Amino acid sequence: MEKRAVILTSLVLILGALLLGATFWSTEARADLTIANGPDPRSLDPALAQSTADLRVAASLFVGLVSPDPRTLEPRPALAKSWSASANGQSWTFQLRENLKWSDGTPLVAAEVVWSYLRFLDPGTGTRLGDLLDCVRGARHFRETGQGRDRVGIVAPDDRTLHFQLDRRTPYFLDVLGQPPLGVVPRHVIESRGLGWTRPEHFVSAGPYRLVTWRLRDRVRVQRNPLYFDAAGVAFDTVDFRAVENAATMLNLFITGGVDFATDVPPGAVPALLARYGASGTREFLPAPRLGTFFLRVNCRRPPFTNPKLRAALSYSIDREAIVSTVTRAGEPACRSFVPDGVRAGEVEYQSARTLSFDPGRAAELLSLGLAEEGLTQLPSFELLYSPEPGDQAIAELLQSRWASLGINCRLVGQDGASIRDALKRLDYTVARSSWLGDYNDPSTFLDQYRTGSPGNRTGWSSEVYDGLLARAASEADSARAATLKEAETHLLAQSPILPIYHYVSRNLVSQRLAGYFSNVMDWHPPSSLSEGTPR
Amino acid sequence: MSAPLLLIGLAGLFAWAHWRTRRAGKNDRWAAHARRLAWVITTTLAVYTASFFLMRATPGGPFDGDRALAPEIEARLRARYQLDRPVWVQWWNSIDALARLDLGPSMVLREFTVQEILVQSLPTSLLVGTAAVAWMILIGLPLGLLAARRAGQWPDAAASLVAALGQSLPTFVLAGLLIPPLVFGLGWLPAAGLESPAGLVLPSLCLGLPYGAQLARLLRAGLINTLDQDFVRTARAKGLGEARVISRYALRGALVPAIAFLGPAIAGILTGSLVVENLFGIPGLGSHFVQGALSRDYPLALGLVTIYTLLISISTWICDLLLVALDPRIELG
Numbered sequence: 001m002e003k004r005a006v007i008l009t010s011l012v013l014i015l016g017a018l019l020l021g022a023t024f025w026s027t028e029a030r031a032d033l034t035i036a037n038g039p040d041p042r043s044l045d046p047a048l049a050q051s052t053a054d055l056r057v058a059a060s061l062f063v064g065l066v067s068p069d070p071r072t073l074e075p076r077p078a079l080a081k082s083w084s085a086s087a088n089g090q091s092w093t094f095q096l097r098e099n100l101k102w103s104d105g106t107p108l109v110a111a112e113v114v115w116s117y118l119r120f121l122d123p124g125t126g127t128r129l130g131d132l133l134d135c136v137r138g139a140r141h142f143r144e145t146g147q148g149r150d151r152v153g154i155v156a157p158d159d160r161t162l163h164f165q166l167d168r169r170t171p172y173f174l175d176v177l178g179q180p181p182l183g184v185v186p187r188h189v190i191e192s193r194g195l196g197w198t199r200p201e202h203f204v205s206a207g208p209y210r211l212v213t214w215r216l217r218d219r220v221r222v223q224r225n226p227l228y229f230d231a232a233g234v235a236f237d238t239v240d241f242r243a244v245e246n247a248a249t250m251l252n253l254f255i256t257g258g259v260d261f262a263t264d265v266p267p268g269a270v271p272a273l274l275a276r277y278g279a280s281g282t283r284e285f286l287p288a289p290r291l292g293t294f295f296l297r298v299n300c301r302r303p304p305f306t307n308p309k310l311r312a313a314l315s316y317s318i319d320r321e322a323i324v325s326t327v328t329r330a331g332e333p334a335c336r337s338f339v340p341d342g343v344r345a346g347e348v349e350y351q352s353a354r355t356l357s358f359d360p361g362r363a364a365e366l367l368s369l370g371l372a373e374e375g376l377t378q379l380p381s382f383e384l385l386y387s388p389e390p391g392d393q394a395i396a397e398l399l400q401s402r403w404a405s406l407g408i409n410c411r412l413v414g415q416d417g418a419s420i421r422d423a424l425k426r427l428d429y430t431v432a433r434s435s436w437l438g439d440y441n442d443p444s445t446f447l448d449q450y451r452t453g454s455p456g457n458r459t460g461w462s463s464e465v466y467d468g469l470l471a472r473a474a475s476e477a478d479s480a481r482a483a484t485l486k487e488a489e490t491h492l493l494a495q496s497p498i499l500p501i502y503h504y505v506s507r508n509l510v511s512q513r514l515a516g517y518f519s520n521v522m523d524w525h526p527p528s529s530l531s532e533g534t535p536r
Numbered sequence: 537m538s539a540p541l542l543l544i545g546l547a548g549l550f551a552w553a554h555w556r557t558r559r560a561g562k563n564d565r566w567a568a569h570a571r572r573l574a575w576v577i578t579t580t581l582a583v584y585t586a587s588f589f590l591m592r593a594t595p596g597g598p599f600d601g602d603r604a605l606a607p608e609i610e611a612r613l614r615a616r617y618q619l620d621r622p623v624w625v626q627w628w629n630s631i632d633a634l635a636r637l638d639l640g641p642s643m644v645l646r647e648f649t650v651q652e653i654l655v656q657s658l659p660t661s662l663l664v665g666t667a668a669v670a671w672m673i674l675i676g677l678p679l680g681l682l683a684a685r686r687a688g689q690w691p692d693a694a695a696s697l698v699a700a701l702g703q704s705l706p707t708f709v710l711a712g713l714l715i716p717p718l719v720f721g722l723g724w725l726p727a728a729g730l731e732s733p734a735g736l737v738l739p740s741l742c743l744g745l746p747y748g749a750q751l752a753r754l755l756r757a758g759l760i761n762t763l764d765q766d767f768v769r770t771a772r773a774k775g776l777g778e779a780r781v782i783s784r785y786a787l788r789g790a791l792v793p794a795i796a797f798l799g800p801a802i803a804g805i806l807t808g809s810l811v812v813e814n815l816f817g818i819p820g821l822g823s824h825f826v827q828g829a830l831s832r833d834y835p836l837a838l839g840l841v842t843i844y845t846l847l848i849s850i851s852t853w854i855c856d857l858l859l860v861a862l863d864p865r866i867e868l869g
Contacts, residue, residue: 013666030731043647050601126613126646128603144608198647216645216656217819218730244728245823246814252727253817256719418596418832425600435602455604 031221031240033514033527036250036262040216040243044198046183047120047127052437052523053263055180057220057241060527062183063207063228065094065113065162066174070529071518073344073441075174079113079184079206079229080162089169094162101227102186103203103210110156116184117154122146129181131448132439135170168474171346171481172442179440183207208234208528217243235516235531254509261525262509267391270329270507277509285509287330288519291340291438292504293446296384296399297424298431300497301460304379305430309370311496314431315356316363317406318399324502327394335500339443339489342521346478350443353489356500364406381409385423385432388414392433395501424458434458437504441522443485444470450492461497538635539628542577549574563867576849583845584634584838588627591834598643598832617643630838639839644831650839653824658843660730661820664743665806667736671744672751672805675702676794679748680755681782684790687760695752702749707811711742728817739816743809747801754797758790765789792863799852807844 038053046058067078080094100108119125121133121143130143137153153165166173176182186197186204193202203211208230209222220241224234242259244250250262251269265273265285277285298311305311320334333340337352344350371379386396396412403410410431415423423429436456438445449456452467469488473481492498506523515533517525549570556567599605599613614620618629633640639650683695705713718725718738726735762768763786771785772778810822821840828836859866 013670016662016666040645042644045647048646050603123606123608123612126605126609128601128605128609130606130609144606146608195647215819216648216653217813217823218817242729242817243819244817246817249728249815249817252715252719253729256723256727258727258729416830418600418830419594421600421602422596425604455606458604 031238032236037241059180109159175440260511287505313367345482382430459497539632542635640835644833667740668744672748675748676751679752683756684759699749762789799855803848
């Protein structure tokens with residue numbers, strides 16, 4: 001009796017396990033290209049994409065009017081065949097390609113592109129990147145209030161023509177239009193399916209790929225969209241974006257051939273990886289500068305850091321070279337400015353301020369001046385918020401010891417990302433770690449954040465001089481504008497509401513068999529432009 | 537209104553159990569089961585409520601991001617998910633939904649409801665968990681038996697050492713020890729993912745080994761204890777072989793502490809482990825549990841707390857029934 005029960009139970013367990021297993025192991029064959037994409041995308045809706053992992057998937061499913069060239073980042077024709085701008089740069093006209101179709105065969109006309117942009121701006125959609133289109137007339141008012149939808153300066157006079165009216169000359173307008181969140185989305189599906197429109201069974205897009213499966217924490221599988229305007233130019237038929245959060249797991253998968261492209265590496269493995277897969281090895285790991293900065297925010301409303309001299313003293317006492325050479329180690333440039341090098345400002349290259357340096361003497365001098373102004377003899381101990389990841393913690397400890405040598409005492413407080421963001425939002429912190437990745441290739445994506453009242457500011461810092469310089473730059477031609485922006489950045493760094501530390505580099509591991517991978521500052525490597533190639 | 541119905545039903549269950557005990561006596565099985573069920577529901581509601589208010593008291597919210605949301609957008613999102621109402625109203629509404637077995641929409645993975653996330657991830661966790669339970673028994677049972685049979689001799693010391701190591705090695709160290717030879721050296725197993733049965737081996741082993749070690753220790757202690765008892769001596773005196781003495785008589789008593797441990801252990805194994813899932817890229821419940829809390833996805837985190845509570849309660853219940861079957865001195869109560 002007992003024996004029978006035991007045998008029965010085991011049989012049921014084994015059968016159950018086999019059945020469960022069958023649901024996994026009957027799955028599709030390996031994709032032609034497998035990318036370890038980092039965490040799960042939070043949404044496949046391009047308007048809701050925010051992390052680089054989300055954007056990478058969005059960029060393969062959707063396409064906008066233009067698309068950045070993976071080598072040069074120059075905007076290339078995508079849905080739009082050609083375009084022209086008026087002499088004052090405020091009026092743009094785009095001609096769509098002929099016979100554009102959605103992946104379900106429905107024709108794609110200009111009115112749907114307009115609808116798509118208005119949906120992006122609509123506060124009901126919930127995008128975080130709405131300010132991308134702030135240069136368009138009436139866009140900001142609509143996205144902030146939900147009023148004036150029909151006064152936004154985007155119209156479609158006919159099925160193949162699109163017209164934009166801008167508030168000001170915007171040298172980076174085409175760069176903005178090429179960003180994945182501005183991929184065009186299908187009105188006919190969204191209006192009938194609501195939030196569920198991104199499900200594989202309903203999914204419709206106009207990009208290089210269409211959605212096959214989305215299993216949380218596992219993968220997003222996409223397949224070539226035969227109705228994409230350049231379907232013949234897409235080399236890989238199926239692509240898997242595997243959700244792999246752990247960088248060590250990504251590395252293991254890459255080494256064993258489980259993935260062709262890994263998007264991060266463990267910080268501790270960087271020197272070994274550079275030796276084995278770097279320039280002198282297989283050339284599969286070639287970190288390259290990208291448009292992003294790791295920095296600290298200082299709460300400028302919390303005494304004594306209301307005093308800019310004390311903030312600057314913190315900045316001058318940061319040994320940025322020591323941080324990049326002992327902690328990050330993948331060739332991250334130590335910050336001399338907030339805006340990284342290699343950024344375009346319209347037709348010219350932006351020359352950043354380059355005023356930051358490690359100068360303990362100057363730091364001590366500013367500290368004593370600042371303390372005297374505040375009537376203090378010693379800087380009160382303050383809290384430095386960091387996130388308890390290995391790299392972050394090491395940086396926080398280096399800062400703490402460096403500051404301690406100047407008599408500046410800080411306590412390290414490790415908090416999870418959500419708590420830090422909440423503290424920043426409520427200005428309830430003294431000094432906190434922060435990061436910023438540029439949205440498009442122009443210094444304004446960095447500098448606009450610190451304008452008075454910008455939601456991205458989060459330092460309580462406000463400067464009429466700074467706001468005035470940014471406003472002046474907005475109306476200037478390229479080279480004068482670049483000079484004014486540099487002046488603004490110099491002012492920002494002197495006032496030190498933010499303390500830039502290092503600029504990010506890409507940390508991709510890319511299999512030798514992939515051709516079409518080019519390092520660029522946006523870390524932009526759309527799968528549709530990758531192909532099987534001879535080893536690099 | 538489902539919550540009042542649930543509460544009335546719960547009170548009714550308690551009342552019925554009370555009435556039944558008075559009529560049928562203290563040892564009535566149905567009264568015991570009814571009371572147990574009522575307590576499972578009460579515990580789940582209590583845990584849910586405590587977690588609900590703890591989560592709301594934690595700084596941050598589901599709509600915070602590295603990029604600030606425009607106030608108008610945030611207001612609309614809060615209204616859509618009813619976060620603009622007083623907290624106790626939200627709590628009552630969510631209890632009401634819970635009573636209808638509706639765990640609500642995820643606030644972060646906005647294209648999914650919590651149920652849909654569970655449907656995707658629970659089978660994975662069950663698969664890995666079942667395999668881990670198999671490892672636990674495969675490792676724990678022989679190791680415990682060996683140690684008890686040779687108590688005080690070198691096999692006991694060796695088995696105890698293995699058990700102590702298995703119990704104290706953190707999962708990531710264990711994985712770090714197993715991955716280089718099995719994945720890189722021999723190339724037998726994939727580095728991550730559940731694309732083939734081979735992918736199941738390492739994650740389930742890493743998950744099951746610590747529990748197996750614990751099981752071995754409990755079994756050893758229990759068996760040494762029972763092997764000394766009179767009824768075992770009687771069995772031996774009757775001339776039964778040692779194998780039969782152990783499997784038929786001693787093991788029954790020795791299993792009692794092990795089974796008591798198995799209840800929570802199985803719940804823990806089945807709901808997965810963040811570390812194992814993270815290391816091996818397993819799409820299970822564990823990572824949703826932690827991510828749900830970290831990203832302040834209230835419905836997801838609370839839904840998983842509820843599932844976890846229910847799993848622990850139910851598996852402990854089953855183990856209690858097993859204990860009663862194993863040892864007649866134990867009473868359901």
